[in-house]
Amino acid sequence: MATLIAPPNHSPTEDAEALRKAVKGWGSNEKAIIAILSHRNATQRTQIRQAYNDLFQEDLIKRLESELSGDFERAMYRWILEPAEREALLAHLALKNGDKNYQVIVEISCVLSPEELLVVKRAYHNRYKRSLEEDVAVNTTGHLRQLLVGLVSSFRYGGNEINANLAQSEADVLHEAIKDNNGKYEEIIRILTTRSKIQLVATFNRYKDDHGIAITKKLSDEGSNDFHKAAGLAISCIIDHKKYYEKVLRNAMEGAGTDEDAITRVIVSRAEKDLKDIKEVYYKRNSVHLEHAVAKETSGDYKTFLLNLMGKDD
Amino acid sequence: MATLIAPPNHSPTEDAEALRKAVKGWGSNEKAIIAILSHRNATQRTQIRQAYNDLFQEDLIKRLESELSGDFERAMYRWILEPAEREALLAHLALKNGDKNYQVIVEISCVLSPEELLVVKRAYHNRYKRSLEEDVAVNTTGHLRQLLVGLVSSFRYGGNEINANLAQSEADVLHEAIKDNNGKYEEIIRILTTRSKIQLVATFNRYKDDHGIAITKKLSDEGSNDFHKAAGLAISCIIDHKKYYEKVLRNAMEGAGTDEDAITRVIVSRAEKDLKDIKEVYYKRNSVHLEHAVAKETSGDYKTFLLNLMGKDD
Incomplete structure (x- = not known):
């Protein structure tokens, strides 16, 4: 279940006017911006962008970018986009920053359904005038390239049929290929x-x-190169993406330092989908509520915004 | 341009009734079947299938399969399907028959637009409850697998932008990778x-x-394994698919013996699209009209049917 609390009836025009008031003049009213946008679903946010553009001949996203800053700005920018646009942006940033493990690429290609992934690839075409496939391919080499390009490219079958014999034979194929670190990645x-x-x-x-033994455990026992890491991530995302996201959040807040980008990514991407379930998994695993953990690691408008997205009533 | 001659107004019910009459009783009336179905476009054929099913609680395709035989049956079966269903069937047959060069797989993945290919992959899911990707992957190995799975998987960018610098640098990359048969296929x-x-x-x-030197020529000079052949076919399909189809038809009729499956495939697949252009390319190359060549190599109902699809007024 989602955590987002959005009123069924809202007026895009009134929202756009209120946002205009909040960004106009010297300094902007972050509280007002959060109060509106952290309680609007994807369709509503798109309607607000449109109404804002019609009323003020200005792109709301660009205006917010210039008014806000830091982690709060990045979170708001990701949030206000449509989900597929956001995933396309996240993939593009991951490739641009040369994120060595390509975690975001694996995540997008393995958590989303085949149809959702397709919509992201269309959004990538529209936004960057290139395919996600070619940008992944050009940034990688060898087996890691084969794996990642394959993950983003394939239009997997999405039906419910399971072939038990195939599961048996391919479990054996995987076992042979993984054991003794024999490099048979094909x-x-x-x-x-x-x-x-x-x-x-x-x-x-x-x-x-x-x-x-779990296949992910066996994989990490046998090797720790980028291929092993990416394959392990892919398997985790496919087996149970809620557990996977719990781990992303845990890692982002564990020890010294905080990975704000990861926290933002998970909360913004899942708030409208299944963040409630992820919160439960997190609590079971850590005996701490996710909201409390996030509140401890963040501050200011960024913190207020995330907590709202996580279902806090303000 | 297409060669198919289809009347803008037709009654699916009348067509279904006339077809019923043609298949009923002892022996069927092939002339009547051809007279109707060789002059109906994809939408009309689907309407006829639907009307036939509604009127007679029988699948028209199955009935035709049991009434007709040989090359004529195979051609009619392919023709009556919707284009994406047909391509899915052709791909499936190519994989099942273990066609070593995987010509049909390359053709479908490189001639169709990215959006058309996607529709074929959806049709493949619906028909076979598996993805085209997995069936190609399981039937191939090594570099040939990487190439073919990549060709069918990628959702290429379909826009008009060309990056001249990239064309320059990647022409050099290809040159280095092809020359001296160095096996650097990646x-x-x-x-x-x-x-x-x-x-x-x-x-x-x-x-x-x-x-x-043309890249296709250089490729075939440097090697003649399955990878070289498949890569050469892919390049030919991408550069000019009409020229490519002309060659398929020429090869199918050259020398002793005739490759009916190839003739059927090209005529049935292109009659509603650009067979008129392919006929022109064929005439320029061979100084013989394609209709004459096909008429010489085929006979009976099969011949009549193909000539009708090629635009012959009967």
Whole structure:
């Protein structure tokens, strides 16, 4: 379930006018901006952008970018975009920054459904006039390239059929390919990049039953190069993306320092989808409420904004 | 331009009734079947299938399959399907028959636009409950697999932008990768499978200008394994698919023996699209009209049907 609290009836025009008032003049009224935008769903936000543009001949996103700053600005910028536009932006930034593990690329290609991924790839075309595939390919090499390009490219089957025999045989193929770190990545790539997600989950379960160890654990035992890491992330996202996101949040707040980009990414991307479930997983794992953890690690408008998105009533 | 001659107004019900009459009883009236179906476009054929099913609680395709035979049956079966269904079927048959050069797979993935290819992949999901990607991957290995899976998977950018600098640099990359048969296929695969088609054409033109030889010629000079063949076919399809189809038809009729499947595939797939242009290319190349060549190599109902699809007024 989502955490976002958005009123069913809102007036895009009134919202646009209130936002205009909040950004006009010397300094802007962050509280007012948060009060409106942290309580509007994707459709409503798009309507507000449109109304703002019609009324004031100005792009609301650009105006907010120039008025806000820091983590708060980045979070608001990501939030106000439509989900597919946002994922396209996140993928582009990950490639531009040369994020070595390509975590965001794996995440987008393995958490989203085949149809959702397609919409993101269309948004990427529109935004950057190139394909996500070609940008991933040009930034990587070798087996990591094969894996990542395969993950973003494939239009997986999205139906519910599971082939138990195939799960059995491909669990064995994966076992042979992973063990003794033998560098036989070709079959790992084929299976991870082309099979349907539901089929893969059956295969990973078979693997665990037959070989007495989770495939992700075996993979990390056998190697720690970028390929192993990316394959492990892909498997985690496919098996249970809520657990995966819990871990992303935990890692982002553990120890010294805070990974604000990761916190923002998860909260902004999932607030309208299943952040409530992720919060539950987080609480079960850490015995701390996610809101409390986030409140401890963040501050100011950024903190207020995130807590609102997480379902806090203000 | 298309060669198909289809009346703008037709009654699906009347067509269904006339077809019923033609298939009923002992032996069927092939002339009547051809007279109707060879003059109906894809939308009309689908309406007829629907009307036939509503009126007689019978699948028209299955009935035709049981009434007709040989090359005529195969051609009619392919023709009556919707274009995307047909391409999905052709891809499936190519994989099932273990066509070593995977010509049909390359053709579908490189001739169709990115959006058309997507519709075929959806049709493949619906028909076979698997993805085209996984079936291609499981039937191939090594570099050929990487190339073919990449070709069918990528959702290429379909816009008109060309980056001249990129065309220059990637023409050089391709030249380095192809020369001396050095087995460095990775960059060939990356470029062929991810760049937009219009960008690739610019790159191939640059290649020819800078290195004084067509890239397809250079590829076939350097090697003749399955990878070289598939890459050469992909490039031919991307550069000029009408010329490519002319060659398919020429090869199918040259020398002793006739490749009916290839003739059927090209005529049935292109009759509603650009077979008129392909006929012109064929005439320029061979100084023989395509209709005459096909009439010489075929006979009976099969011949009548193909000639009708090629625009012959009956």
